[in-house]
Amino acid sequence: MTSLIDYLIGGVSNGAVIALMAIALVLIWRATRVVNFAQVGQAMFTTFVALTVQTMTGSWALALVVAMVAGAILGVIVQFLVLRPMRRADTSGAIIATFGVLIALQAAVGMIWGGDAQAYPQPFDNAGIVAFGRIWPISVYDFVVIGVTILLVVALSLLFTRTSIGLAMRASAFNPEVARLSGVRVSRVLTFGWALAGVVGAVAGVLVAPSSTVSPTTFDILLVFAFTAAVIGGLDSLVGAVALGVFAGLVISLVSGVSNSGNAPVVALVLLALSLITKPDGIFGHHKARAV
Amino acid sequence: MKSLMRFPGARLVSHASFVIIIWFLVMRLNGSVDPLANYYIALVAMYATAMFGMVILVGLSGQVSLGNGALMAVGGYVFAVTSLHWQTVPILGVPWNGWWSMGFAAVGGIVVGLLIGGIAARLRGPYLAGLTLGLAVGVPAIANRFPELLGGESGLMLTVPYPEGGYAPVEEEVFIDSSADTLSGDVSTVAAPSAEATVAPDDMLTMDNFPTTDASAAAPSPDASMIDPGATDISGVDLSGTSDLIDASFIIERWQAGLAITVACIAAFIALNLVRGRQGRVWRAVRDDSVAAAVAGISPAKAKVSAFAVSSLFAALAGAVFAQILSYVGPGAFGLGLSLSLLVGVVLGGRSSLLGAVIGGILLVWLPEFVLSLSEKGGWEDQITNNAPNLIYGLLVVLVVLLAPGGIVGSAQLFLAKVTRRAPKGV
Numbered sequence: 001m002t003s004l005i006d007y008l009i010g011g012v013s014n015g016a017v018i019a020l021m022a023i024a025l026v027l028i029w030r031a032t033r034v035v036n037f038a039q040v041g042q043a044m045f046t047t048f049v050a051l052t053v054q055t056m057t058g059s060w061a062l063a064l065v066v067a068m069v070a071g072a073i074l075g076v077i078v079q080f081l082v083l084r085p086m087r088r089a090d091t092s093g094a095i096i097a098t099f100g101v102l103i104a105l106q107a108a109v110g111m112i113w114g115g116d117a118q119a120y121p122q123p124f125d126n127a128g129i130v131a132f133g134r135i136w137p138i139s140v141y142d143f144v145v146i147g148v149t150i151l152l153v154v155a156l157s158l159l160f161t162r163t164s165i166g167l168a169m170r171a172s173a174f175n176p177e178v179a180r181l182s183g184v185r186v187s188r189v190l191t192f193g194w195a196l197a198g199v200v201g202a203v204a205g206v207l208v209a210p211s212s213t214v215s216p217t218t219f220d221i222l223l224v225f226a227f228t229a230a231v232i233g234g235l236d237s238l239v240g241a242v243a244l245g246v247f248a249g250l251v252i253s254l255v256s257g258v259s260n261s262g263n264a265p266v267v268a269l270v271l272l273a274l275s276l277i278t279k280p281d282g283i284f285g286h287h288k289a290r291a292v
Numbered sequence: 293m294k295s296l297m298r299f300p301g302a303r304l305v306s307h308a309s310f311v312i313i314i315w316f317l318v319m320r321l322n323g324s325v326d327p328l329a330n331y332y333i334a335l336v337a338m339y340a341t342a343m344f345g346m347v348i349l350v351g352l353s354g355q356v357s358l359g360n361g362a363l364m365a366v367g368g369y370v371f372a373v374t375s376l377h378w379q380t381v382p383i384l385g386v387p388w389n390g391w392w393s394m395g396f397a398a399v400g401g402i403v404v405g406l407l408i409g410g411i412a413a414r415l416r417g418p419y420l421a422g423l424t425l426g427l428a429v430g431v432p433a434i435a436n437r438f439p440e441l442l443g444g445e446s447g448l449m450l451t452v453p454y455p456e457g458g459y460a461p462v463e464e465e466v467f468i469d470s471s472a473d474t475l476s477g478d479v480s481t482v483a484a485p486s487a488e489a490t491v492a493p494d495d496m497l498t499m500d501n502f503p504t505t506d507a508s509a510a511a512p513s514p515d516a517s518m519i520d521p522g523a524t525d526i527s528g529v530d531l532s533g534t535s536d537l538i539d540a541s542f543i544i545e546r547w548q549a550g551l552a553i554t555v556a557c558i559a560a561f562i563a564l565n566l567v568r569g570r571q572g573r574v575w576r577a578v579r580d581d582s583v584a585a586a587v588a589g590i591s592p593a594k595a596k597v598s599a600f601a602v603s604s605l606f607a608a609l610a611g612a613v614f615a616q617i618l619s620y621v622g623p624g625a626f627g628l629g630l631s632l633s634l635l636v637g638v639v640l641g642g643r644s645s646l647l648g649a650v651i652g653g654i655l656l657v658w659l660p661e662f663v664l665s666l667s668e669k670g671g672w673e674d675q676i677t678n679n680a681p682n683l684i685y686g687l688l689v690v691l692v693v694l695l696a697p698g699g700i701v702g703s704a705q706l707f708l709a710k711v712t713r714r715a716p717k718g719v
Contacts, residue, residue, distance in 0.1 A: 035418035037425070086694050091417035095356045096639055097693045103632055104686025110679035216679075220628055224429045227422040235418075263437060269430030272423055277411055 006137040007257035008250050013142035014211075015249020016149035020204035021226035022233065022241035023156070024197040029235045030173040031193035033091075034083060035227070037098040040219035041105030042078065042198055043205035046071045047214055048113045050206045051120055060123035067202040075198025079191055106216040115216055120209035145207045152203060153242055156196075160238075169193060221265060225252065228268045232275040307564045315557040322549045330545035332657050334617050337552035339653035342610035343638045344556075344563040344646055345603030350635070351644035352572060353599035354579030355412060359424030360607045361631030362431035363401055363408075367611025368621040370400040372448045373441060394555070394612050401608020402601050409600025413593040428631040432623035447622020450615065552613045559606050563646055566602060575599055636685045639692055642701030651700050659684060 021039065028036045050067035054060060082097050124141040160166040171179040172189045180186050205219065212218055229248045233240025251271070252264045322333055342364055349357050375393040408427065412420050435442040442448065566572055574595050577585040582592040615621045637656045642648025660681045667677035696703045 029418075035422065037421070082690055082694070092350065092354055092356050092643075093693045093697060095417055095421045096635065097690050099358070099632060099635060100639075100686045100689030100693065102686070103636065103682050103689065107679040107682035107686060111676055111683065114675045115678060217628070221429060224426050227425065231419060231422055260436070263433070265426075265430040265433040266437060269426040272426045273411055276415060276419060276423055 003257070004254070007254045010137040010142075010257070011250040011253025012138070012246065013145040013249070014208075014253055015246035016146050017204050017208040018222065018225045018229055018248050019242045019245025020149055020152065020200055020207070021222055022230040022245045023153070023238060024201040024204065025226055025230045026233070026235060026238055026241045027193055027197040027200065029230070031169065031190050032079075032083060034094045034098065035235070036078075036194075036197065037095070037223065037227075038078060038101035038105060039197065039201045039226075040205075040223040041102040041109075042071060042074045043201040043222075044109055044214070044216060044219050045074060045105050046198075046202040047120070047205035047209050047219075048109055050202075051113075051118065051209070051214065054121060060121075064203065064206050067206045068199045071198035071200075071202025071205075072195040073198070075194040075196075075201075076191055078198075079194035083194075084187070084191075109216040117213035117215040117218065120214050122210045141210065148203065148207060152200065153238075156200075156238065159196075165189070165192065224265060224268050224272075228272045228275075231272060303569065304565065307561060307568075311557050311561045311564065314560070315553065318553050318557075319550060322546060322553060327543050327545040330543065330549040331617075332661075334545065334549035334552040334613075335657045336650070336653040337549065337556040338610050338613045338617060339634070339637055339656050340650045341552070341556045341559045341613065342607050342634055343641070343649035343652055344559050345606030345610075346634050346638040347644065347646055347649050348563065348567065348575065348606075349599050349603035350638060351642075351648075352567065352575040352579065353596060355596060355599065356417060356421045356635075357412075357424040357600075357603070358421060358628070358631045358635065359408065359427035359431075360603065360634050361626055361628065362424075362427040363404060363604045363607035364611030364614060364630065365431050365435075365621075365623075365626035366404050366604075367397040367401050367608030368615035368626060369435070369442060369448075369611075370397040370608070371612035371615045372450050372621045375450065376448065390616070394609065397608045397612035398605055401604045401606075401611075404608075405601040405604020406597060408604070409597035412600055413596040424631075425628075428628045432626050435623045443622065445623060447620055447625070449620055548617050551616060555609050555613050559609060560646065562602075563606070567646060571598070633685075636689055638699075639689050640685075640699055642699030644698070645701040648699050648701040 021043070024039050024043075025035060028034060028039070046067040049070045050063040053066045054063035057063070078101055082101055083094065086093060086097065122141065124144055125139055127139055129136045129138060129140065158166075160170060168179070168184045168189045169192070171182065171184055172186045176186050179189075204222075208219075208222065225248050226245065229244040230241050233242075233244040248268070248271070251267060255263050255267045318333070318337075322330060325333070342360060345363075346357070346360055349355050349360070371393045374396045375388065375390065378388050378392075408424075412423065415423060435447070436444050438444075574585070574590050577588065577590055578592045578595040585595070586592055611626070614625070618625060633656055637652030638649060639652075640655055641650070641652025663677060663680045663684070666672075667680070672680075692699055698706065
C-alpha cells in the first residue's frame with residue numbers, strides 16, 4: 001500500500017510537465033484549430049538552448065528564462081512561416097506541415113548539438129525528502145517543478161480572465177469574424193497565442209530535462225502523453241489539460257512502478273483509444289454538432 | 293482503343309498486363325546490377341508497397357495516419373514469430389515456408405487495420421493523427437511487454453527463407469551446431485528437431501534469439517532510414533564453414549530485392565484496381581464531402597474503415613518484406629521515424645498518386661545516399677551528415693504542403709495540363 005502511494009506521489013511532478021505540454025497544445029488548438037505536433041520539437045530545441053546557456057553560465061534560472069524567450073520566438077517563426085501562409089489549406093495539410101516542422105527541428109537539433117543523449121544538470125536536490133521518519137519519493141526539485149507549473153497556470157488564467165489581450169484571445173477563439181468586426185486584430189492575437197504556447201512548451205522541456213536525458217527524439221513520448229491528456233481533456237479546455245495531464249502522470253508512474261516503464265506508451269495508447277471511442281470530444285470539451 | 297475498355301474485365305486485364313510488364317522489367321534490372329543496388333531496389337520496393345497504402349489512406353480517403361510504421365511492425369512481427377515457432381501449417385500439416393508467414397502477416401495486418409479503422413472512422417483530422425501517433429509510439433513498445441515471444445528491446449534475429457538453389461537445408465544444421473551456445477533454450481528445442489524432420493528446400497531456417505547483451509552490437513541500426521547495407525549481409529557471418537555448398541550464383545540481396553519487387557507488384561495490382569475503380573471514387577467522394585457521399589448512398593464509415601484495412605494490409609506486407617531485408621525485427625526498426633518517413637515519402641511523391649508512392653520511395657532511399665556522397669566530397673562532420681536528410685525532408689514537406697500540395701506527380705500533372713491546355717486529370 002505504501003508503495004502504491006509512493007508511486008502516486010512520485011507521479012505528480014511528471015504529471016505537471018505533461019500538463020504544461022498539454023496546455024501548449026490546447027492554447028494553439030483554441031486559437032487556430034491546429035494541433036501543433038511540432039510543439040515537442042520546439043521544446044526540444046529550446047531545451048538544448050537552455051542546456052547551452054546553463055553550461056556557459058551555470059545559472060538554471062537564467063537558462064529557463066532564455067529558453068522561454070527562445071520558445072516564444074520559435075513559436076512566432078513557425079506560425080509566420082508555416083501556418084499563416086496556409087490558413088485556407090485543408091486540415092490534412094496543416095497536420096502534415098506540423099509534422100514536417102517536427103522532423104526538421106529534430107534534425108536541426110541533431111545537427112547543432114549532436115544526436116546522442118546528453119545529461120541535463122540537476123539544478124536542485126534530487127534525493128527523496130526525509131521527513132516523519134521515512135524517505136518520501138519526492139524531492140526538492142519535484143516541488144520546484146510543481147511550483148513553477150502552478151505559477152504558470154495561475155498566470156495564464158489571470159491573463160485570460162483579467163487582461164484585454166486575454167479577452168481578445170478568447171474572442172478570437174470563440175468567433176474570429178465577430179472579433180475582427182469588434183476591432184480585435186485577430187492575426188496578431190493568433191501570433192501571440194503561438195508565442196505563449198512556445199513559452200509554456202519551453203518551460204515544460206526545461207523542467208522535464210533533468211529527470212531524463214535530452215536527445216532530439218527524447219520528447220516524442222511526451223508528445224503522446226500530452227496529446228492524450230489534451231484530447232481526453234477536450235482539446236478546448238485548459239482546466240481539462242491540467243487535470244488530465246496530472247492524472248496521466250499519476251497513471252504512468254503507477255504503471256511504470258508496478259510493471260516497467262516500457263509499458264507507459266501502451267497505457268497511453270489504450271487510454272487514448274478508449275477515450276476517443278467513448279467521448280470523441282473529450283470530458284471537458286464542449287460538444288458541437290458536426291457533419292456526419 | 294477506348295471501345296476496348298468497355299468489355300467486362302478489360303480494366304483488370306490491362307492493369308494485370310501493365311503490372312506484369314513492370315515486374316518483368318524491374319526483375320531484369322534487378323538481375324543485372326550489383327548487390328548494393330539490389331539492396332536499394334529492395335528498399336524502394338518495400339517503401340512503395342507501404343506507401344501504396346498511404347496513398348489510399350492519406351491521399352484518397354483523407355485520413356492522415358502516423359501509424360503505418362506500427363502496422364508494418366505488426367506484419368514484421370507476425371512474419372518473424374510464425375516463422376520462428378511454426379514448423380508446419382496448423383490443421384493442414386504442410387511444411388511451413390516463408391509465403392505462409394507472409395500470408396499470416398497480411399491477415400494480421402487486415403485484422404489490426406479493421407480494429408483501428410473502426411475507431412478511426414469516428415474521428416476527425418487531428419484526433420486521428422494523434423491516435424495514430426500513439427500507435428506509432430505504443431505498438432513497438434508492446435514488444436517490450438512480451439520479451440520471451442517478441443524479443444523485447446533487442447528484437448528477434450531471423451534468417452530469411454531461402455529459395456531452391458540457395459543454401460537452406462545444409463546451412464540449417466551447421467548454424468545450429470556453431471551457435472548452440474548462444475541459443476536460448478526454448479528456441480533451440482523447437483528449431484533443432486526440424487532440421488531432421490523437414491528438409492523442404494524453402495523451409496524456414498532456425499531463428500536465433502540473441503541474448504540481450506550481444507544484440508545491441510549484432511542488431512542493425514535502429515534508424516530505418518540510415519541502415520548500414522553491411523548489416524544485412526549475414527552471408528559473411530554464417531557461411532564460413534559451408535561456402536563450398538553454396539550455389540555461387542545465389543546473391544542474397546538479389547533474392548531479397550526479387551521478393552520485395554514481387555510483393556510490391558502484387559500490391560500495385562490490387563491498388564490500381566481499387567484506386568481506378570468504383571472503390572476509388574467512393575473514397576474520394578467521402579474525402580471531399582461526406583454528407584454528399586452519404587446522400588448518394590455511400591456509407592462514409594464503411595469507406596473509411598475499408599481504406600484503413602487496405603492500407604494496413606499493404607503496410608503489413610511491407611513490414612514482412614522489411615523483416616526479411618533486415619533479417620531482424622525490433623522496436624527500433626519500426627519506430628516513429630519509420631512512420632514519419634512513410635508520410636514524408638507519400639507527401640513529396642504525391643499524396644493522391646500510386647506513381648507518387650514509387651517516386652517517394654526512390655526519394656527516401658536516394659536522398660540519404662546523395663547526402664552521404666556530398667559529405668564525403670565536402671568532408672562534413674558526422675552529425676551534419678546524419679541529420680541533413682531529415683532536415684531536407686522536413687523543409688521539403690512544409691514547402692510541398694504550402695506550394696504544391698500534389699507533390700511531384702501532382703505538380704507534373706498540373707504542368708502537363710498547362711502545356712497541353714487540357715484540364716488536369718482528376719485527383
